[in-house]
Amino acid sequence: MNDLTPNDGDGYLLDQALALRGESGLFEGQTHAAWANMVGPYGGITAALMVQAVMQSQCLGEPVSLTINYAAALKDGPYRIRARAARTNRATQHWVLELTQDLDGADAVMATATVVTAARREVWRRQDLALPPVAAPETFAPVILFEAVEWVRRYEIRLIEGAVPAVYDDRERDSQTRMWLRDAQQRGLDLQAIACMSDAFYPRIWLRRARWVPTGTVSLSVYFHASGQELAETGAEYVYAQARAQDFRHGFFDQTAHLWSRQGLLLASAHQIVYYKE
């Protein structure tokens, strides 16, 4: 399925996947087939769940940063998230989270995370990283990144540069991908949606090296430059996103990504380190 229309009454697929039961630090949820990756759920949805768990915990202010460490590929099925405020200050709060699943009768850690929330204030501001020159999203055709992967259908992706190589021919090239994207159901932006989107780049090594190798994100950090209110004002408009790698070594490479609104507001920066195997 590829939902290019608003939700059918059951709520948006992102909200369905973010539905957590619980409130005081222990949440229960269920992986959602609409966000499946090749093995287990798409990493972005798990990142969004960490944000959701904190925001459902009556946190101070709202998330300004998130780091999630992917300890293992989640299994399809139920999971628990434990969220604990390790420290509450006047203007900031420090959260520690753990996502677990039953594995051979034990409660196995599948992901750990930390989130900092804060009361945002209107003070002196400057955005030094401008939206790069780019033509309007409508001038690029929508693409399905991978036919065999479900989560990519949750986004309407209009690729500008850096498509998945049509043939893995070992012809090395630049690792950058640039694209416009938005929720395929045109759900509005919020901090959960940004966390989810910040992982929407396929592994840079497949592009850079033009060879398919097994990969898995090990750690992802997101800085939420835009507030929840600024995201709400952006609505369901296209987001411009770009990512590139800087170094591939010893079985790990990095990805640096930035997201801007169509109006040029920097929404988030994200960094991840990814395992690759030969």
Next chain:
Amino acid sequence: MNDLTPNDGDGYLLDQALALRGESGLFEGQTHAAWANMVGPYGGITAALMVQAVMQSQCLGEPVSLTINYAAALKDGPYRIRARAARTNRATQHWVLELTQDLDGADAVMATATVVTAARREVWRRQDLALPPVAAPETFAPVILFEAVEWVRRYEIRLIEGAVPAVYDDRERDSQTRMWLRDAQQRGLDLQAIACMSDAFYPRIWLRRARWVPTGTVSLSVYFHASGQELAETGAEYVYAQARAQDFRHGFFDQTAHLWSRQGLLLASAHQIVYYKE
């Protein structure tokens, strides 16, 4: 003091500050006056302590990534670090850490961290981020960044660009600082030293805005591109380091930093989000 000579027999000041008692997940230490910042210890030394606690715990392989969240300014005195392997895989291990101090009779969380360790393997490698063109370190004079701050004396810093404004005159400028630096005692590089160095940039807002405002790093992530062995081979040579900000908003700005060896090897990339107040 400004130690431009090797250690005097008591060991290097970095090693003194990293001396932790304990081994199986609970460590005790003491803040070190040589690494004092304006309030509490320099953030880089606390980051290095998290790496130290993991490496002293008989971890799998060595750290490839670190995220530390600074929950409060440490007090001078004793502290505890709890380090727990939340998940051990064949090639990676996920650590969760917490640094606490006694505060009004309670065990208060001052910092949280996550570290991923891994067995590095020699596989296909590419470094896409080259050392920027720069003259030799010896052609720039050593500077003391701040006379009143102790930790800056732990480094021999040769500034290329982006000095602390001589006058805070609100004349806005570019946020980038470029410098050569090395341990003032010429202690050799290792992963702890890189974690420590990755925070060796003063708050970008002081430069960008040319105004002093109170700041504090909230979260710092370091990706260790170079292995412990590559760092050992680099020895005590100068490291080229640069950092800039991308966005200042709602009381938070980011800093993106990169460290290279003199020979041009990318050693680490680091990202942080910093609180600022008006």
